[in-house]
Amino acid sequence: xxxxxADYEVxxxxxxxxxxxxxxxxxxxxxAERFAGLQDDEFQKKRILADRSYLSQGIxxxxxxxxxxxxRIFPFDLIPRVIPADEWSxxxxxxxxxxxALNMFLHDVYHDQRILKxxxxxxxxxxxxxxxxxxxxxxxxxxxIYIHICGTDLIRDRDGRYLVLEDNGRCPSGVSYxxxxxxxxxxxxxxxxxxxxxxxVDRYAQDLLAMLRHIAPHGKPDPTVVVLTPGIYNSAYFxxxxxxxxxxxxIVTGNDLVVENKTVYMKTTKGLQKVDVIYxxxxxxxxxxxxxxxxxxLGVPGIFEAYRAGNVSLANAVGTGVxxxxxxxxxxxxxxxxxxxxxxxxxxxxxFLTSNESDRTYVLENxxxxxxxxxxxxxxxxxxxxPHASKAEIAAFREAILADPRGYVAQxxxxxxxxxxxxxGKVEGRHIDLRPYIICGEKVSIIPGGLTRVALRKGSLVxxxxxGGGSKDxxxxxxxxx
Amino acid sequence: xxxxxxDSCFWLSRYIERAETNARLLDVxxxxxxxxxxxxxSTVQMHxxxxxxxxxxxxxxxxxxxxxxxxxxxxxxxxxRKNPHSVLSCIGNxxxxxxxxxxxxxxxxxxxxxxxFLYLRDGPARSDYHDSPIDFYxxxxxxxxxxxxxxxxxxxxxxGWEFLQIGKYLERADSTSRVVDVKYxxxxxxxxxxxxxxxxxxxxxxxxxxxxxxxxxxIHVGKVTASKVAGFLLLHDDxxxxxxxxxxKMDSALHRISNCEDGHFSNxxxxxxxxxxxxxxxxxxxxxxxxxxxxxxDTIQLRLADVTKALSExxxxxxxxxxxxxxxxxxxx
Numbered sequence: 001x002x003x004x005x006a007d008y009e010v011x012x013x014x015x016x017x018x019x020x021x022x023x024x025x026x027x028x029x030x031x032a033e034r035f036a037g038l039q040d041d042e043f044q045k046k047r048i049l050a051d052r053s054y055l056s057q058g059i060x061x062x063x064x065x066x067x068x069x070x071x072r073i074f075p076f077d078l079i080p081r082v083i084p085a086d087e088w089s090x091x092x093x094x095x096x097x098x099x100x101a102l103n104m105f106l107h108d109v110y111h112d113q114r115i116l117k118x119x120x121x122x123x124x125x126x127x128x129x130x131x132x133x134x135x136x137x138x139x140x141x142x143x144x145i146y147i148h149i150c151g152t153d154l155i156r157d158r159d160g161r162y163l164v165l166e167d168n169g170r171c172p173s174g175v176s177y178x179x180x181x182x183x184x185x186x187x188x189x190x191x192x193x194x195x196x197x198x199x200x201v202d203r204y205a206q207d208l209l210a211m212l213r214h215i216a217p218h219g220k221p222d223p224t225v226v227v228l229t230p231g232i233y234n235s236a237y238f239x240x241x242x243x244x245x246x247x248x249x250x251i252v253t254g255n256d257l258v259v260e261n262k263t264v265y266m267k268t269t270k271g272l273q274k275v276d277v278i279y280x281x282x283x284x285x286x287x288x289x290x291x292x293x294x295x296x297x298l299g300v301p302g303i304f305e306a307y308r309a310g311n312v313s314l315a316n317a318v319g320t321g322v323x324x325x326x327x328x329x330x331x332x333x334x335x336x337x338x339x340x341x342x343x344x345x346x347x348x349x350x351x352f353l354t355s356n357e358s359d360r361t362y363v364l365e366n367x368x369x370x371x372x373x374x375x376x377x378x379x380x381x382x383x384x385x386x387p388h389a390s391k392a393e394i395a396a397f398r399e400a401i402l403a404d405p406r407g408y409v410a411q412x413x414x415x416x417x418x419x420x421x422x423x424x425g426k427v428e429g430r431h432i433d434l435r436p437y438i439i440c441g442e443k444v445s446i447i448p449g450g451l452t453r454v455a456l457r458k459g460s461l462v463x464x465x466x467x468g469g470g471s472k473d474x475x476x477x478x479x480x481x482x
Numbered sequence: 483x484x485x486x487x488x489d490s491c492f493w494l495s496r497y498i499e500r501a502e503t504n505a506r507l508l509d510v511x512x513x514x515x516x517x518x519x520x521x522x523x524s525t526v527q528m529h530x531x532x533x534x535x536x537x538x539x540x541x542x543x544x545x546x547x548x549x550x551x552x553x554x555x556x557x558x559x560x561x562x563r564k565n566p567h568s569v570l571s572c573i574g575n576x577x578x579x580x581x582x583x584x585x586x587x588x589x590x591x592x593x594x595x596x597x598x599f600l601y602l603r604d605g606p607a608r609s610d611y612h613d614s615p616i617d618f619y620x621x622x623x624x625x626x627x628x629x630x631x632x633x634x635x636x637x638x639x640x641x642g643w644e645f646l647q648i649g650k651y652l653e654r655a656d657s658t659s660r661v662v663d664v665k666y667x668x669x670x671x672x673x674x675x676x677x678x679x680x681x682x683x684x685x686x687x688x689x690x691x692x693x694x695x696x697x698x699x700x701i702h703v704g705k706v707t708a709s710k711v712a713g714f715l716l717l718h719d720d721x722x723x724x725x726x727x728x729x730x731k732m733d734s735a736l737h738r739i740s741n742c743e744d745g746h747f748s749n750x751x752x753x754x755x756x757x758x759x760x761x762x763x764x765x766x767x768x769x770x771x772x773x774x775x776x777x778x779x780d781t782i783q784l785r786l787a788d789v790t791k792a793l794s795e796x797x798x799x800x801x802x803x804x805x806x807x808x809x810x811x812x813x814x815x
Contacts, residue, residue, distance in 0.1 A: 055600065056597050057596070232578070241581075241584040249585075250484055250585070252484065255486070258801065266484060267800075268485055269739070272801075
């Protein structure tokens with residue numbers, strides 16, 4: 001290998017691009033050739049070109065220091081991640097299976113609770129789940145769908161096996177980067193696409209809108225659909241407005257909506273206009289100050305009552321957080337068996353529940369080798385990566401686990417697969433994951449690929465953007481390629 | 483369309499126009515100074531004072547600066563973040579408004595504003611300004627004109643566009659009234675007669691800052707007088723920066739939104755706007771001068787403020803009138 005990959009070290013990991021030092025996997029051959037032929041200054045030019053396009057489009061998040069915020073872009077790594085057709089088709093089947101089971105679980109938990117009665121999932125764990133909403137008990141959501149949009153995080157272990165790390169079934173974000181990253185790659189490496197048959201991702205907004213229309217109350221034919229955002233200071237605001245634009249629908253804040261007679265209206269220049277479906281990017285807690293957190297100024301007073309009256313549909317449904325609780329996650333394989341009578345296609349990462357006495361003993365003895373996660377946090381917060389943690393951090397987690405055993409789970413430290421990424425002047429292996437976006441409407445659909453997040457800090461296993469992560473374009477190849 | 487969106491479109495457009503006015507005023511004032519031979523500090527101060535008076539920013543300026551120098555006035559009106567009406571603040575406010583209505587405006591419009599803001603705040607704006615202030619202000623006006631062109635060419639001419647038109651023309655009418663009023667604030671040096679050389683030079687500067695010099699000379703060949711210049715900038719039918727032209731355009735946009743026939747009104751904002759329009763239609767420049775130019779311009783500014791208030795009550799904050807006051811004040815601040 002020459003050029004950018006000249007000194008590339010594969011290391012003791014599953015490398016997405018190299019099967020061994022200097023041995024490029026078949027589906028990366030054209031990429032290896034293209035990048036190896038780039039001079040460093042050409043590569044830099046392309047990076048600047050890509051960065052500038054994110055900046056001028058305002059695809060930024062704000063970092064506050066002093067009185068003036070500065071805008072940063074999420075780092076974008078130019079070397080794409082490639083997934084062959086057969087791998088993707090396995091992933092797709094696995095995710096459809098998983099989401100089908102999760103939606104059946106949510107319906108069950110908020111109705112007959114068969115799975116609790118039969119002891120498959122302990123009743124106590126559900127009753128104590130922070131995001132379990134008793135207010136949803138006995139309520140029939142439109143079309144029986146709870147999780148309409150899910151971002152399920154997948155990782156690959158040392159053998160390249162895909163494992164489910166967690167499900168994000170409340171307000172998963174990041175899909176706008178999938179679409180923008182593809183645009184950026186097309187701008188910067190137009191010719192590379194000619195060498196591959198990459199499956200397009202741009203139908204996402206249409207799929208999303210079709211799903212939102214599908215869940216309109218009482219099958220209303222031409223529903224008014226809106227995106228509800230916390231506002232321009234939310235770090236995902238760009239995405240909210242991007243999705244609204246791509247679907248051609250209004251984006252609203254809580255102040256734009258008002259509830260009268262259990263019906264949701266938006267305030268327009270022509271008076272009040274009825275709203276039928278809301279893609280809300282506000283968590284349950286902040287949705288309705290009359291029912292959930294009373295100090296919320298982002299939400300809409302009375303919206304939950306309108307929802308329960310069947311006059312407005314919400315995506316995702318209220319109460320889905322009980323399914324992406326990290327303790328519930330432990331039981332997903334059992335759910336798949338219970339509801340579908342199938343074995344899971346995508347396995348979970350081995351997980352220990354600190355609420356189980358035997359697991360807890362093991363976890364407390366092995367904290368320095370494990371990853372510990374708070375059951376209800378996301379975004380890489382509330383997490384201990386044992387091998388990288390200080391003694392004080394480990395001691396703090398020990399205390400926290402003992403004080404609230406239900407609140408944590410632990411997993412072995414998985415050496416996530418690595419992908420060649422450009423860092424500090426050269427290409428090095430960096431750990432990655434994959435978040436596909438699953439839409440559950442009339443059928444379950446997944447845009448090919450998803451967001452590949454990359455931990456750009458050397459050695460880091462944490463890919464979250466809030467923790468120094470970046471992203472890559474993700475290419476799923478067409479069937480004929482293989 | 484959402485009431486909040488209508489409000490943001492209106493203000494987005496006003497801020498863009500206000501930024502342009504600032505850039506024009508500074509450009510012209512600087513050029514005018516070059517025409518004078520007298521460069522002693524008190525003359526220079528007298529020369530820049532009216533800019534601050536026109537923009538109604540004198541109090542804030544004196545809090546930040548001890549004395550009036552061309553550099554500090556230009557800095558204050560161009561880059562000062564503490565000045566809510568500086569070019570940079572206006573573009574920043576326009577951008578914040580644009581961000582909240584990104585799904586209404588075209589991506590091209592957003593990128594145009596965003597790039598202009600980043601150019602001013604983080605980009606080479608300052609060094610361009612130091613190299614040649616005149617070129618810098620020209621280029622800035624060009625960028626803002628490009629935004630107007632992009633808007634016309636890429637955005638559906640529907641309701642959102644109409645609110646942008648209302649904001650643009652209302653602000654421009656206000657701006658022209660202020661530019662003409664500069665003439666009221668500039669004192670003629672002692673011994674200089676009304677209608678003399680200096681007086682005429684000043685009126686020509688006023689024309690230039692409205693991009694009106696060439697258009698004016700086509701109509702009034704070779705003759706620059708106070709009454710004719712003021713008549714042109716206040717009452718001309720077709721010149722795009724005359725107050726009457728702007729009010730006509732604003733009024734028509736209002737009527738297109740409601741589908742109400744011109745000359746009638748269906749809501750408060752149309753009534754207030756229509757009264758202003760017919761007032762201008764039936765005014766002569768002789769009557770303006772006989773009752774006082776400054777007083778006339780003052781009245782125009784107050785009535786434009788009434789239109790803004792009525793617009794907000796009619797379309798933007800109609801559900802909760804208690805919001806009206808705080809909303810429009812915070813936007814103007």
